[in-house]
Amino acid sequence: MLASSFSSVPRALVVAIVLATLAAPGGPEPQPQEPVVYSVGQAPPRLAAGVGEAEAAIVALQRRLSARLLQELRAGGLAQAIAVCRDEAPVLTAETVRAEGVRVGRTSHRLRNPRNTAPAWAEPLVAAGANRKAASVEPAVVDLGDRVGVLRPIPTMAMCLRCHGPVEDLSSEVKTFLARAYPSDRAVAFEEGDLRGFAWAEAPVASGAPSQAPPR
Numbered sequence: 004m005l006a007s008s009f010s011s012v013p014r015a016l017v018v019a020i021v022l023a024t025l026a027a028p029g030g031p032e033p034q035p036q037e038p039v040v041y042s043v044g045q046a047p048p049r050l051a052a053g054v055g056e057a058e059a060a061i062v063a064l065q066r067r068l069s070a071r072l073l074q075e076l077r078a079g080g081l082a083q084a085i086a087v088c089r090d091e092a093p094v095l096t097a098e099t100v101r102a103e104g105v106r107v108g109r110t111s112h113r114l115r116n117p118r119n120t121a122p123a124w125a126e127p128l129v130a131a132g133a134n135r136k137a138a139s140v141e142p143a144v145v146d147l148g149d150r151v152g153v154l155r156p157i158p159t160m161a162m163c164l165r166c167h168g169p170v171e172d173l174s175s176e177v178k179t180f181l182a183r184a185y186p187s188d189r190a191v192a193f194e195e196g197d198l199r200g201f202a203w204a205e206a207p208v209a210s211g212a213p214s215q216a217p218p219r
Contacts, residue, residue: 038124039146043153046144050208053151054144057204060103061155065202067095076162082180085166089116089184105207109157111200115181115190124152125203132156137198152205159197167193 041047046054071091075084092109099107110121112133121129124145132140137158145152159167166177170191173181181188193199 038152040128041144041146043142043144046146046151050144050146050151052209053206054153056103056105056206057107057151057153058155060099060105060107060204060206061153061202063103064096064099064107064109067099068092071095081165081174082176085177085180085184092116093118103204105204107202107204109200109202111157111190113189113200115185115188117187119200121201122152122203122205124205125154125201128154129201132198132201135198136196138196140198147205148208150205150207152203154201154203156198157200157202159193159195159199161195163193163199164195167191167199169194 041050043054068087071087072084075081075087096108106122108119108122110119110125110129112129114120124147128143128145137156140156142156143154145154164172166173166181167190170178173191181191190199
């Protein structure tokens with residue numbers, strides 16, 4: 004009976020009904036394409052302008068923050084230098100975002116400040132850097148379609164050990180300040196040369212460039 008009913012329906016109408024059914028809500032949704040990761044030197048030319056903007060924002064933030072930290076350290080105030088990271092780093096980051104016009108920040112697999120959580124696109128790369136030496140981790144470019152993300156490793160330098168080194172080596176002043184300011188602090192026990200985290204930025208791809216990530 005069902006077959007005889009369809010035999011009287013024009014073939015073109017049957018095809019249209021089938022196509023409409025396949026496209027209707029509730030059908031299989033297309034899976035989002037995973038971001039493609041490149042080393043900085045291998046990123047395709049269409050990402051170059053966005054990578055340049057992201058790199059400039061990272062450099063600007065690092066310069067702003069480093070200048071303030073050195074200012075406090077030279078004044079002899081290690082606790083005050085840590086306070087810069089807590090109190091002024093968010094302000095300096097916001098100023099950099101406004102000045103550069105792109106998102107920028109710092110993150111780590113062992114956070115001190117919970118507000119520094121990595122953006123979703125950076126999370127796998129941040130996790131992959133855990134317990135590695137900074138020299139073994141290359142900067143990365145992440146193709147996000149109409150945006151591009153850049154990650155640059157932050158090495159643990161000798162001066163960083165004064166507040167990021169082994170707990171037993173920290174001064175009582177630093178321990179007291181960290182316990183009060185960051186009760187959930189995980190950014191200690193690093194050694195010189197360790198990967199301490201990443202500076203990251205996210206910029207738009209230049210207008211006129213293809214918006215879709217290239218196939219793998």
